[in-house]
Amino acid sequence: MKRNVIVGQSGGPTAAINSSLAGVYRTAIDRGAKKVYGMLHGIQGLLNEKYLDLSEHIKTELDVELLKRTPAAFLGSCRYKLPSFHEDIGTYERIFSILDKLDIEAFIYIGGNDSMDTIKKLSDYAVLTGHTTKFIGCPKTIDNDLTLTDHTPGFGSAAKYIGTSMKEIIRDSFCLEYPRGLVTIVEVMGRNAGWLTGSTVLSKGEDCEGPDLIYLPEITFDIQNFKERIEKLLKEKTSVVVAVSEGIRTADGRYVCELGNDINFVDAFGHKQLSGTAAYLAKFIAAELGCKTRAIELSTLQRAGSHLASRIDILEAFQVGGAAAKAADEGDSGQMVVLQRFSDDPYQSGTAVRDVHKIANDEKCVPRNWITKDGTYVTQEFITYVDPLVQGDVAPIMVSGIPRHLYTPKELYRK
C-alpha cells in the first residue's frame, strides 16, 4: 500500500469485531500504508469528519493483544443507512471529498448485512465516477446470517458464551424444588436466524442434558403446542429449560414479544427492537400450568462477553481483517472477505473474497433439515457445524482480577 487506509465498524457490537480491526491495522501497516484512520461511529461519524489515527491508539504489540480481547466496537458503531446515489448524490460527494482529503487508498468496513449494503453502494459509485479508492467489506455479526461465508466472525464467541451460560442456567435450575415444577425460559438474540438460539445445544454433553426445547425463528411458533410439550415434560422432570429466539412468531406473523403489552421500537433500518419474548412466555406458562416460571434474557452480555471468547473466532476475525487489507492492496473493490470451511474434523478454514452484490441484504437462516421435524430442537448436522467454531480460549489479560481491555478513546463518550 502506498497511501492511507480508513476502517470503520458498523452495526451491533461483538466480542470479535476489534480483533478484525487489529487485523486490518496490522496488515495495512505491514503492507506499507502510511496512516490507518479509524472512523468514529462508522460512516455516520465520517460524514461529520470524526475519525482518529489508529497508530496513536495501538502503540505496542501488547495493545494489539488487548484490542483482540476488547469487546464491542473500539471505534464506535452506527446504524446509518446510506441512501442510494439516485436519492442523494450530495452525501456521496461529501464522503468522497473526505476520502480524497485524507488520501484514502482503501476503505474497509467491518459489519453485517447493512454494512455490506454500504460497501456495495460506495464501490458502485466509485466505479461510476472513476474514483480509485477500493471498498472492502469485512463480515461481522453474532447472528451468523451473512450469505456466501461459511460463518461470520463474532458468532463463535457468542455461541460459546451462550452454550456455557445455558449450561450454568440448567445447573442452577435443578437446585430448588417447586411443588409443580420450574420452567425456565431463556431468550437469545437472533431476529430471523436461529444460529445463536440453536447454539444453546452446546450445553448438552455427558454432564448436562442440555435445554429441553429449542425454538428458532425459522419455525412458526405454536403456543398451544409449546404449552402441551412443557406440561408433558413436567411429568418427567422437576425442571424444564427452554431456549427461545427473540424473533419467534406465531402463525399470523406476530412476534411473540408483541403478544404482551410492552412497546417495541423500530430502528433506522426498519427492524423492530425485540425484547420480552421470554417474559411473556413465562407469564403465560405460569398462568396456564400453575408452575413456577422464570425468564432470563441473555441480553447484551451475549454479544459483549469477550472474557469467554472462542480462540477460533478471535483468530479468524483477525485473519479476515488482514485479508480485507490485502484484498484492497491487490486491487479488489466491492468485495467482502468470506470464510471457507475445508474440513469439520480436524477443523480447517481459509479466507477468500466474494462480490458484495451477491451478499448485501440477504439473510442466511438455519436450513430446515438442521432443525428436527417437530421444530423443537436442532439436529446433529447443526452441532457438527457449530462445534468447531467455539473451540479454544483466548485467556483474558487479567489486571487485579478483572479482564483488561484497550482503553476507550475519550472521543467516543465525552461530549
Place this chain on the structure above:
Amino acid sequence: MKRNVIVGQSGGPTAAINSSLAGVYRTAIDRGAKKVYGMLHGIQGLLNEKYLDLSEHIKTELDVELLKRTPAAFLGSCRYKLPSFHEDIGTYERIFSILDKLDIEAFIYIGGNDSMDTIKKLSDYAVLTGHTTKFIGCPKTIDNDLTLTDHTPGFGSAAKYIGTSMKEIIRDSFCLEYPRGLVTIVEVMGRNAGWLTGSTVLSKGEDCEGPDLIYLPEITFDIQNFKERIEKLLKEKTSVVVAVSEGIRTADGRYVCELGNDINFVDAFGHKQLSGTAAYLAKFIAAELGCKTRAIELSTLQRAGSHLASRIDILEAFQVGGAAAKAADEGDSGQMVVLQRFSDDPYQSGTAVRDVHKIANDEKCVPRNWITKDGTYVTQEFITYVDPLVQGDVAPIMVSGIPRHLYTPKELYRK
C-alpha cells in the same frame, strides 16, 4: 472421625458452594469418616429420606476438581424453614431418628442466614436431648450478608462476574450513538445488602470509567434526584450506565420494582421475589428524559457464572468446608465456620468458628461510611475490601470448547 457425616446445601446456589462440598468430603474422608452422605435438597429432602452416598459420585481426584468448578448446588437446595421444636417436635424426632439410622456423627449445612437458623435449632435440640451428633454451619451466599465472618464464600466469584460483565456492558454502551443519549440500567442481586451492586465498581480502572452511579439498598432511593443526576450526566456523556440493587426502596418503604405493575411473589421465608427494578427505571427515564434506555438484569447468571470464578473464593470455599468437618471432628457443635482477614495487601485470611446463635437471622449491610455522602457510589474502603476477593482464576476444564462440570445426579431432576 469414627462414624458417618452428612452434608447438605441450602438457599440460593452460588459458584462456590460445591467447592465447600468438596472440602467437607475430602476432610471428612481424610479424618476417617466411614461414609459421607449428601442430603438431596437439604433438610427438606432429608425429611423424606432423600440422600446419596457421596463416594459413589466423587470417585477420583479429577471429580473433586470438576466439583469445585461446578456451579449451583450439586446436591440440590431448599428454602425450608425449620419450625421451632416448641411448635413441632415431631419434625425434630423424625430428623434425629434418620440421623441415628444413618449413624451420623456430624451434620454439616452449607448455606446463608436461614441455614444457620437451622443449625442453631438442631444443635439446641441435640443439647437439650443429649444427642451426640455435632451440627456445624458452613457459610455460603453471594449476598455476603452474614455477620461475624469477614466475607462469605460465593461472594467473591459473583463480584468478579459482576465487575467483568459491567465492564463489558459499559464498552457495549458506547458503541451506538443516540440523539438524546443512552441510559443503561443494570440490576444486580442483593435484597437488603449492597455488596454485589457495589462490586460493579470493580469495572473501573485505567481502561474504563466504571458505572456512573451505584444505588445500594442501604440508601433510600429518591427517584427525582436519580432523574436529575442522569439528566446532568447526559450533558457530559453520550452513554450513562447505572447499577441498581434489586432491593432499592423509596422513602415510603416500597421496593422500586413494586412501582410498576409486575406481580411479585413471596417465598417460604416471607422474602419478596424482586425483579423488574431496572425495567421500571428504564421506562421511567425514557418517558421523563426522552432518551434511549435499556434495562439489563444480570439474573441467575451472576450466581451461576462458575466459568469466571475467583480463585481466592473457590479456595476459601474449599477451606471452609474442610474446617467445618474438622470442627465437628474436634467436638464443636452449634458453630459456624468464619473467614478472618489478617491483611488486605498482601491478602491473607484464615478460618475460625463462631457461635451460630450470634449469626442466625442477622444481616450484614454495607457500612454507611463505605458509601459516598450523596449515596450514589461506593468509597475506596469498599474497593479495598472487595478487591482481594476477586483475585485469581480457576481455569474451567474445557471439553469441546465448553466448561465441564461434574454430572448432575439423576435423582435431582428425574421424577
